[in-house]
Amino acid sequence: MKNDTSTVTIPKEEYTAMKEQISELSQKVEWFMEQIRLSQHRRFGSSSEKTIQGAEQLNLFNETEVTADVNFSEPELVEIENHYRKRKRAASDRFPDDLPVEIIEHDLPDEEKICEECSCSLHVMGKETRRELVFVPAQAKIREHVRKVYSCRNCETDECGVPIRKAPIDEPVIKGSFAAPEAIAHIITQKFVMASPLYRLEQEFKRNGIHLSRQTMSNWLLRSTEDWLEPIYNALHEILLMRDVIHADETTLQVLREPGKVAQSKSYMWLYRTSGDTQSPIVLYEYQPDRRAKRPEEFLNGYKGYIHADGYDGYHSLSEGMVVVGCWTHARRKWEEALKCLPPGDRKNASAQRGKRYCDKLFDIERKLEDLKPEERFIKRQELAKPIVDEMFAWLKSVNTPPKTHYGRAVNYTLGQRKYLERYLLDGRLEISNNRAERSIKPFVIGRKNFLFANTPRGAKASAIMYSMVETAKENGLNPYAYLTYIFKNAPNWDIKNNLNMYEFLLPWGVPDYCKAGHQAHF
Numbered sequence: 001m002k003n004d005t006s007t008v009t010i011p012k013e014e015y016t017a018m019k020e021q022i023s024e025l026s027q028k029v030e031w032f033m034e035q036i037r038l039s040q041h042r043r044f045g046s047s048s049e050k051t052i053q054g055a056e057q058l059n060l061f062n063e064t065e066v067t068a069d070v071n072f073s074e075p076e077l078v079e080i081e082n083h084y085r086k087r088k089r090a091a092s093d094r095f096p097d098d099l100p101v102e103i104i105e106h107d108l109p110d111e112e113k114i115c116e117e118c119s120c121s122l123h124v125m126g127k128e129t130r131r132e133l134v135f136v137p138a139q140a141k142i143r144e145h146v147r148k149v150y151s152c153r154n155c156e157t158d159e160c161g162v163p164i165r166k167a168p169i170d171e172p173v174i175k176g177s178f179a180a181p182e183a184i185a186h187i188i189t190q191k192f193v194m195a196s197p198l199y200r201l202e203q204e205f206k207r208n209g210i211h212l213s214r215q216t217m218s219n220w221l222l223r224s225t226e227d228w229l230e231p232i233y234n235a236l237h238e239i240l241l242m243r244d245v246i247h248a249d250e251t252t253l254q255v256l257r258e259p260g261k262v263a264q265s266k267s268y269m270w271l272y273r274t275s276g277d278t279q280s281p282i283v284l285y286e287y288q289p290d291r292r293a294k295r296p297e298e299f300l301n302g303y304k305g306y307i308h309a310d311g312y313d314g315y316h317s318l319s320e321g322m323v324v325v326g327c328w329t330h331a332r333r334k335w336e337e338a339l340k341c342l343p344p345g346d347r348k349n350a351s352a353q354r355g356k357r358y359c360d361k362l363f364d365i366e367r368k369l370e371d372l373k374p375e376e377r378f379i380k381r382q383e384l385a386k387p388i389v390d391e392m393f394a395w396l397k398s399v400n401t402p403p404k405t406h407y408g409r410a411v412n413y414t415l416g417q418r419k420y421l422e423r424y425l426l427d428g429r430l431e432i433s434n435n436r437a438e439r440s441i442k443p444f445v446i447g448r449k450n451f452l453f454a455n456t457p458r459g460a461k462a463s464a465i466m467y468s469m470v471e472t473a474k475e476n477g478l479n480p481y482a483y484l485t486y487i488f489k490n491a492p493n494w495d496i497k498n499n500l501n502m503y504e505f506l507l508p509w510g511v512p513d514y515c516k517a518g519h520q521a522h523f
Contacts, residue, residue: 095133096518102134140210143180145169171492173228179220181488187217189481192463192470195447218459225462228491233284233465235503236472240282241300245275245429247308247437248296248315251445254453255460258289267454269464270295271441273475275308277374277429280509281475283440285464287457293317306427308434311417326420327434332359334410341406351399352407355414358392366432374428381425389425393418440471474517476508482515483508 010018113122150165173181190196198214205212240246250270256263268291273283288295293314300307300322308325309315315324338352347353365384369377396415401408414421424430444467454460470480487506494502504510513519 098519137208138186140205140208170489173488173492174220174223177220177223179224181485184220184224184488185481185484188221188466188470188484191221191451192447192466193443193474193480195443195450197451221466222458222462224488225465228487228496229465229469231496232487232491232503232506233468235507236282236468237284237299239280240272240274240284241303243274243278243282244305245277245308245427246300246303246305247271247273247275247434247440249310249434249437249441250291250312251441251448253287253448253460255287255289255455255457256453257456259457261289266291267460268295269441269444269460270299271437271444272296272299273437273440275429275431275436281472283471283475284468285444285471287454287460287464289457306423306430308431308437309420310434311413311420316420323423323426324420325423325430326417328359328362328421328424329433329435329438331410331414331417331421332356332363334406334413335359338406338410350407351401352410354395355392355410358388358395361388362432372428376428378425378428381428386425389422440475443467443471473508477517478508478511478515479517479519482519483511486511486515 108122114120115122147169148167150167151162155162173179173184187198187201190201191198198217201217202212202214248271250268252266253269254264255261255267258265258267261267267287267289270286270288271284272286274281286295286299291312291314296307296315297318300318304321306323306325307315307318308327310327310330318324335352335356339347339350339356342350342352362385365381365388369380369384372380393415396411399411401411403409403412424432447467454463469484473480473483491506494505496502496506
């Protein structure tokens, strides 16, 4: 069969229209191919944004296999010239110095303490010691407070009034309740540190013969939070607004019984925290029914200073005096997505690779400057980072690319955020990214995957406060359980509502050493 090489003549206008249509269809096909490649990477590829590849990803099912090392052995005793020496334990295996030690002695029966050769008594020539780490599951007990009441027998017979004297006793954390400080602290820790929902705790308690309903536990958490944790939260809020640099972020939360909204609608958990320029870090969550720009404006009312944030426009309309600093991690993420949309063979020499390399250089500089003082870091940034930033934006201005491609979006996003991205060069205390806030909001995101939603706005607000307390405790090197127990034991007896000075002893940096992580709490 011969090929048909005949020529067809069509009007120029029709040819132009067909050419434009083909070009438009080609762009659509390329766009759909980008979406497919990006979707495949999100589904099957690594979620890490680090440039270095190859790290194995842990999950709930293969963590043991991934972390186990067949070549690693536990410490064992080695005999050397009639005495024993312990091999060095792995650096990660450490125990508190004040960990209780239970000594169990193993001895021979008296009838076996006789020498088989000469029938003389045997003497102890040495001891062999084997140490074991013992974990005891949570144990419950009833603490019964018996308060003695005294009166005068003589006055009972001769006087109209009888004086009565009662033995001193601590106030309960919740009046009329059988909740102990330790019980409430344990439930908060399990839910907001270990991300275990109340229904799982209810089942765990039941397996141990304790029938404690979710409703009772919820009531305990709400009451103790509103009475004792919320005043401390408010004090931390005031201190946060005095700082020069803070970070902000937000994520979604579903609240079932939100007034005026259907159960499926989105509410938001906002996060505000201190930067790395302080020795007393603060992490605060705030529940709000929406993502409107007025929410950070209201929470940060009166604040003057720098605010690290992502590219959300809501932060860009804040009042004067609040200087928003952009996040280079978000910019770098756009370039990563542009590369992931390309076929693997085209990525090495792609134009998007140049934008990613600029970002990588800036992050590499920051890693080298992290140990410097803010003043020194500022000077070094002007010397090393600013020329790279200027060169990158000069290049971006010359780029001509379709705006709807991922490459075009990376270009336009970076150019649109230029004013905010450059601001980290203004002060050595500022950071190149908002990763600090993203790391702090991650515990809430993990917890949300387990409890899924909040029932009421009141519960959502209480959850924000409890998350704030445990995350602030962790940031300050405290054991959240020990810290919460300390608060619930002392706050009801210190009249903190009328004596504001007592708050100093309830803030994370004012508590005893036994509240610190790595210590055994002794209450």
